Amino acid sequence: MDSISFFYFIAYVFTVATLFVVGSSILGMGTIVGFILAGVALGPFTPGLVAATNIELLQQVADLGVVLFLFTIGLEMKPVDLWRMKKSLMIQGAGLVVATSLLFAGLVTLLGFSWQIGLVIGAIFGQSSSAVVITLLNQKGEFNSEHGKNIFSNLMGQDLSVVPLMALIPLLVSHQNESSATFLQDTFTVLFVIGLILAIGKVLLPLALKWSVRKHNKDAFALCLFGAIFATVCVIEYAGLPSTLGAFLLGMLLSSLDFRHSLEETVLPFKGVLMALFFTSVGMQINPTVLIEHLSSILFILAVVLVVKTLLSTALSLIDGKSLSVGIKTGFWLNHVGEFAFVILALATSMGILSESQSSIIIAIVSLSMVLSSFSIKLGDKVVSRFLHSAESFDDLPHKESNALVIIGVDEVGRLIAKMAHRAQIPYVALDHNYDQVKTSKQLGLNAYFGDILRSSVRKKIHLDDAKAVFVSIHEPATLKRVCVALARYPNLDIYARTNSKEDELELKQLGIHFAASTYIESTLIRGRKLLHNFGVAEDTTMTLVDELMTEMSELNYQKYKQQCA
Template sequence: MDTYLLPAITALSIITLSIIFFSRIGMGTIVGFIVAGILLGPNTPGPIAATNIEAIQSIADFGVVLFLFTLGLEMKPKQLWNMKKSIAIQGIGQVLITSVIFSFLGTLVGLTWEVGFVIGAIFSQSSTAVVMTLLEEKRQLNSPHGKNIFSNLMAQDMSIVPIMALIPMLAHQQNTHDHSLLYSALMAIGLLVTIFIIARYILPFCLKICVFNDNKEGFSLCLYMTIFITVWLSTTAGMSETLGAFVLGMLLSTSDFKFMLEEVVSPFKKVLMSLFFLAVGMSIQPNIIVDDLGYILLWLSAVLIVKTLVFIVLAVIDGKGLPIGIKTGFALNQVGEFAFVLLGIATTSGALDTHSAAVGFIIISISMIITPLMNSLGNKLVKRYLSSTITDANSTPILDNELIIIGLDEVGRLIALLAEHAGISYTAFDNDYECVKRGKSLGLNAHYGDILNRGIQDKARLTEAKAAFISVTNSSLLKEIALKLTQYEHLDIYARTNTREDELFLKQNGIKYAGSVYIESTLQRGKELLVNFGFSEQDSTTLINKIHEDMKQKNDDSLKCPKEGTNKFQM
């Protein structure tokens, strides 16, 4: 047997059993990976031990980059601008207040105020990787407290560059650049301009060429090359590489290819994020925990208490309310992955000695491990003591996609226009880019993507949608999509057909609302859809008649694709 097989089997067995166990007891997969990393790491006796932790960590860090990129795809620039108040009051405010408090606490235990401030600045950073993964698992990313947590994490990312510049100053090192602040500002501006040009012009141009040539491999390679270039540019400019990836994703959030970009990244993101948590566990040194347990527990308690209270107070000041404040505080009271980088800078600059840095590493790691417990505790406190007396005005989730439209030919765009007039939220997909472009030109919420891809189904949130309308000319593809969607039992499925045979087939397989391609029949399907969405018969008829009259008056080809009838839809 090859020498690598037995260690590989052993490692995978340990990881699998650890994940199953900690998921079973409610602590989640994150803790499972970290504990597995401890068992597999070089600091614990075991059947195998990984030694090159730095190499593993450097690879795993790219998982965090991909994670921030996908978060950026979900965040339009306007949404980030709307968060500016929370970013300033809560995010930046927390970093400053936590640093000042630890500066004071440091003087009480015999440290200088500068060292205490450095420790506070390091501990003020929360873990984007842990918290956002946890919220994603619990489907809370778009909840009110999820959005508030996200704004705090973005502010912390923005604070990293100033903190990196500040640590050597507090360690009384001579700054090698007389104009370092101006230099850093100019580099940051140059980076943002470059990312903007790449995201808005260069990458979309390359992706369109790949789509027109049906080149899936080229599509993926163009995306990954762009992400790598962005990370390299961010590092060269002295900025956070994750912040650069987030900005790139955010600028692509309005792209026609948004969902396909996320689907390309998703598999690698999940694998590398798992590797990241493994690397965290591998880096923990149990002997330091034994030797300095009291000291570690003291500082860990201080971190959890101080950060929780600061987050709660600032959230209330920001007008978010006590429930959101508590959930935010208990979710973000750990110390994050960027603190590892800041610890290294503090050590090399002389602000901290190597032993203090090792203790700090343990505190960071333990705080990450107990994050699921802290998050659960915060949710339980709100539910038990506040749910009956304080209600969150934003607690009712807003459904983004009530209707999913599949196929953006003339009929699909007609249904999209109907949804727009009726105020029904929808998302439309097609794998013919010319049809997507025409839909975009009409102001429709159109996206490039293959609904038969399970990842695209998840992005479309079919589990939450009320209805789907299929407008695909190819008979076999129409049947395949319709049958695939029947797995979503709550979903009302509407389909346009070209033949009576297709109509009968679909109805025999549970597709109640199937009919011919003619405009009148399509409008009839649209009327049925409106009624099922709660519109009265009279209002539905009035709206249908209005759209029909508008079409007669225009009497043009505004709804037609340049290549109508050639909708291949499938890559």
């Protein structure tokens, strides 16, 4: 293929993929689903936007993205952190993968297929999306909550399980009639290769990278890194193991280096583009005709996967000693199937364990589960709120005189306000619909209860009509706005709202919330004042600068600033 047709092909693929990704993002389906749909449109089974002549080339290029993806996952697996989470990693993360593998191996065998197919399908369905889940945890401000930490350790266990899975899959198709001598030779080959990778990752590459850092040579740094990654891939393939396994192991070996983040930053731009091509190539393998013919089976299997993973994750969390609320939330957060499934699926298909039609069906199930992940998370929150904690919300709230202060949201900021009120002997009550936050607050001796301030029965129970002020600390802007609108109906209340941005502050003030304020401005100016003082700037000068900046960030001047930026 000449260079012109190659660049035309790449430009064509990226243009179509961009359109589909934008559309899927607008619809809330996520970028991965957009890439897969673009692949379906570009694939050989769909008339119209066909780019099928170069699928094999695209897959070869995309495989580099998978290699880099596994390398970055390995970088996150610091042995010290893994050891600290070892119990949850084994019981929940790896346990979920093992349980789904064995369960589906049994079910598929009963249906007349080989146990190998069932084992691989179960391993595929046992994976959840680290990228999707961690992003949503950060967006909802729940990453450091009790269920957030449990979900993270669960995900790390699943990611770590990919290592033995990638080594196991080739063994499922190995020759059963191999002599013991051949098996022994293969074993020694694998051990030799692992030793060679250890030498690269622990000795040779760190020395080369440290030399590049000392010489401030970024090009040499990048070349050493990529050279080592691809050398490791070649070595691991020589032993008959998947190339992605070598990249993952190398990443783990480098995870304890001081410049680990520089390694990730070097790889990240290439990984993102190549992974986009990978998901697009996955979509090209989907035959829409096969999906239509098996639509009822796909929906049925999807429902089974969601229910089974929810129940298994919840049960394993309880076995690990977590509370029922944490277990249920973990189950609903992790019942979908993640991007690692495509890596395992591609390997199993290339090994001949799964057929092309089976692969198409599984890709559809995985994609649909990812689309439904955000809805599943919301459903889990509602289940916990409505059924599990309904009896714990305000049944134990003592009937007493009204509280002068009501605190909505007991995150770190809300808890700090509660401590201030307690020490100032101001009667208060604190509410939150996140039970983990309430539990933490109660352990600290705070007057916190589970409940939703948007419910009229809750507002009546806490005597909101008699309160003097309310402090709102809610991370999500949309929820913050709804709560403030509901509270604005009470003329007796002074409403203090913590916002995450100046934009949110001004929007709330337009709604009549006069004491809304963005937390980052004052805290930034305080830190900046100390920073300038360390540089030798006089105290009166720093005070003047702070006053000037506070004036510039006032409502009127901020509106002018926005107009200038526009």
